[in-house]
Amino acid sequence: MNHSHSTLSRSPASSGSTKTSARQGGLSGWLAAQLPKLVMAPTFVIIFVCIYGYIGWTFLLSLTGSRILPVWKFVGFQQYEKLFENERWMVSLQNLVIFAVLFIALCLLIGMVLAILLDQKIRGEGFIRSIYLYPMAISFIVTGTAWKWLLNPSLGLEKLMHDWGFESFTFDWLVNPDMVVYTLVIAAVWQSSGFVMALFIAGLRGVDDEMIKAARLDGASLPTIYRRIVLPSLKPVFFSCVVILAHIAIKSFDLVAALTGGGPGYASDLPANFMYAHAFTRGQMGLGAASAMVMLGGVLAILIPYLYSELRGKRHG
Amino acid sequence: MNRNIMRILARSGFSLLVVLILVFCLFPFYYAIITSFKSSSELFQASYWVNQLHFDNYQHILGQETFIHSLFNSVLVSTLVVGLSLLLGLTASYALGRFEFRGRSTVLMVILAVSMFPQVAVLSGLFEVIRMLGLYNNPFGLVISYMLFTLPFTVWILTTFMQQLPKELEEAAIVDGATPWMTLVRVMMPLLWPALVTTGMLAFIAAWNEFLFALTFTLTDDQRTVPVAIALISGASQYELPWGIIMAASVLVTLPLVIMVLFFQRRIVSGLTAGAVKG
Numbered sequence: 001m002n003h004s005h006s007t008l009s010r011s012p013a014s015s016g017s018t019k020t021s022a023r024q025g026g027l028s029g030w031l032a033a034q035l036p037k038l039v040m041a042p043t044f045v046i047i048f049v050c051i052y053g054y055i056g057w058t059f060l061l062s063l064t065g066s067r068i069l070p071v072w073k074f075v076g077f078q079q080y081e082k083l084f085e086n087e088r089w090m091v092s093l094q095n096l097v098i099f100a101v102l103f104i105a106l107c108l109l110i111g112m113v114l115a116i117l118l119d120q121k122i123r124g125e126g127f128i129r130s131i132y133l134y135p136m137a138i139s140f141i142v143t144g145t146a147w148k149w150l151l152n153p154s155l156g157l158e159k160l161m162h163d164w165g166f167e168s169f170t171f172d173w174l175v176n177p178d179m180v181v182y183t184l185v186i187a188a189v190w191q192s193s194g195f196v197m198a199l200f201i202a203g204l205r206g207v208d209d210e211m212i213k214a215a216r217l218d219g220a221s222l223p224t225i226y227r228r229i230v231l232p233s234l235k236p237v238f239f240s241c242v243v244i245l246a247h248i249a250i251k252s253f254d255l256v257a258a259l260t261g262g263g264p265g266y267a268s269d270l271p272a273n274f275m276y277a278h279a280f281t282r283g284q285m286g287l288g289a290a291s292a293m294v295m296l297g298g299v300l301a302i303l304i305p306y307l308y309s310e311l312r313g314k315r316h317g
Numbered sequence: 318m319n320r321n322i323m324r325i326l327a328r329s330g331f332s333l334l335v336v337l338i339l340v341f342c343l344f345p346f347y348y349a350i351i352t353s354f355k356s357s358s359e360l361f362q363a364s365y366w367v368n369q370l371h372f373d374n375y376q377h378i379l380g381q382e383t384f385i386h387s388l389f390n391s392v393l394v395s396t397l398v399v400g401l402s403l404l405l406g407l408t409a410s411y412a413l414g415r416f417e418f419r420g421r422s423t424v425l426m427v428i429l430a431v432s433m434f435p436q437v438a439v440l441s442g443l444f445e446v447i448r449m450l451g452l453y454n455n456p457f458g459l460v461i462s463y464m465l466f467t468l469p470f471t472v473w474i475l476t477t478f479m480q481q482l483p484k485e486l487e488e489a490a491i492v493d494g495a496t497p498w499m500t501l502v503r504v505m506m507p508l509l510w511p512a513l514v515t516t517g518m519l520a521f522i523a524a525w526n527e528f529l530f531a532l533t534f535t536l537t538d539d540q541r542t543v544p545v546a547i548a549l550i551s552g553a554s555q556y557e558l559p560w561g562i563i564m565a566a567s568v569l570v571t572l573p574l575v576i577m578v579l580f581f582q583r584r585i586v587s588g589l590t591a592g593a594v595k596g
Contacts, residue, residue, distance in 0.1 A: 037418065039497075043409035043468055044424065050465055051431050054442030061441055070445070110338070117335055128335065130579045131342055133586075137574035138346070139526030141544040142567040146349045149560055190345065198586045243433075251435040254528040258548055272529070275437045280533060289441055296438040303433050307426055 055296065062289035070285060079290035089291060092269040095181045099270065100249035102185045103192075107245055108238070110189065111196025116226065118197070119204045129201070132194040140191065144258025147187040148174070177267035180260055184252070184268060187259055192248060196241050203237035204230065243306050250299055271295050346571075353564035360561055374565035383538040384566065387546035390456045391570070394542060395524040398463045399517045405464075406471030406516065407509075411501050413472065414479030415487065425476070432469035436529050439465070447534055454536040462530045467520040474519075478512035479505070515584045522574055543570045 065075045083089050114132055118125050135143065150157055151174045161169035173179035207230055215225050253272035260268040262277075269277075271291060279288025352360070356371040378384050413425060443462055452458030482505065490500045506513075531542045538546075547566050550559065578585060 057442035
């Protein structure tokens with residue numbers, strides 16, 4: 001099958017469906033008319049009831065004083081007040097901002113550069129592309145462990161540099177509370193930039209060849225073509241990438257658990273680690289639930305404008 | 318003349334960049350692999366190739382009964398998740414992709430939004446329900462919880478693919494008197510299998526690598542999945558991790574997935590772009 005990307009990327013809510021012909025009368029007619037809903041029901045119920053139901057549960061929990069077990073004694077928004085007075089939470093929020101901004105920016109930069117490089121019809125493109133893409137299959141746990149080994153001051157990169165003769169080389173980010181959050185960025189970028197590249201390549205392939213040819217005929221240089229034609233048409237891919245990467249950043253938990261364990265101290269905690277620690281190991285269920293709701297709010301703040309623009313784009317398109 | 322030199326410079330700059338990023342991509346995993354083949358005395362000598370293959374680490378990890386249990390659990394959970402997600406996803410996307418009904422785009426948006434929510438937002442509620450169902454510390458509890466996150470993107474990708482198939486085929490089947498179920502199984506399925514392979518693989522990777530739920534919903538070593546098992550391997554003291562064994566375990570659980578991704582690279586990319594890129 002030949003999936004050209006312009007058709008491939010049409011989103012599901014657009015046209016192209018068959019109207020059910022439910023003109024036969026009686027039960028079978030009714031069945032035929034209701035079939036789509038019946039068929040969809042199990043999936044929809046699972047997703048809707050469970051996820052939205054559990055979120056409701058978490059919200060209720062965040063309004064209670066629950067500690068080790070859920071206790072339905074409501075205390076209003078006290079837990080939220082306590083949350084923002086909690087130093088560890090503020091550290092994890094700050095870490096998230098640093099981590100998310102750098103992670104998204106670097107992934108986009110590397111991904112875009114790689115995609116443009118690979119779009120030059122160079123030899124062995126498929127092979128190189130696979131190599132850039134393979135970290136995607138690796139779990140954050142394994143990524144975290146491998147980088148922990150690599151960045152360990154006495155074992156990995158630093159020792160390597162010493163063996164090469166650079167005696168004064170020091171690289172102690174993993175145990176330095178001020179720098180440890182950047183080790184998370186390095187490992188996460190390593191894992192995700194190949195995926196961003198894949199999305200950009202797909203976007204580049206969707207750019208109209210005729211327009212580029214026309215621009216060439218008019219004597220435009222390659223950088224100009226990229227700046228004026230190619231990059232502007234990549235805007236939707238760009239936005240999708242930002243949303244996906246932001247979502248990966250906010251829910252990062254495994255990477256921290258494997259690479260730094262949140263340490264030294266809690267210097268490299270991210271909100272998800274804060275939530276897990278308080279809800280499940282420190283017996284502060286209400287506080288944990290409140291932090292989960294704040295994180296959800298963050299995701300919605302990104303997601304709602306995105307979905308809104310998607311829907312609007314569809315109506316006008 | 319000058320232009321030629323410039324061009325050669327640009328070319329070599331390009332190649333240098335490609336090679337640099339290749340090294341950045343390959344080195345960590347390469348280093349993990351050679352570490353896994355070192356004996357414990359060689360472990361702390363930095364070297365960039367293997368002088369002598371030592372299988373001690375692999376023997377050790379494969380001799381551990383709990384690790385074998387974890388592997389088995391991971392295979393069981395991932396396979397079930399893929400099977401169930403595809404079955405439910407297929408029927409749902411058939412309805413969403415092929416029939417017009419009121420509220421269809423709302424349903425799609427609700428489903429898409431779900432796949433973006435942070436897992437911790439449902440963690441407490443899910444924990445209570447799984448305990449209530451008696452599925453705590455049980456791989457089947459994991460299957461249920463993973464489905465919540467694999468189903469949305471399965472439905473989304475399959476719906477996109479479903480809409481690209483020509484309508485005429487299906488109409489012909491309906492004219493010939495085929496029931497919707499028969500149309501789905503006999504007409505649509507053979508055309509959909511590339512999409513099924515893609516989504517199945519993505520669901521498999523997601524389930525195989527999942528950590529937060531697996532950590533929260535299991536208690537004992539024999540019920541764990543491999544990511545948790547690897548994360549919890551520890552040495553005699555906290556500062557003395559058995560690196561060789563950890564790396565051997567990491568390589569063992571990663572290699573099948575890496576091979577799969579390399580093999581099906583094109584399919585995965587087209588599957589990913591189906592949901593994320595708009596032309």
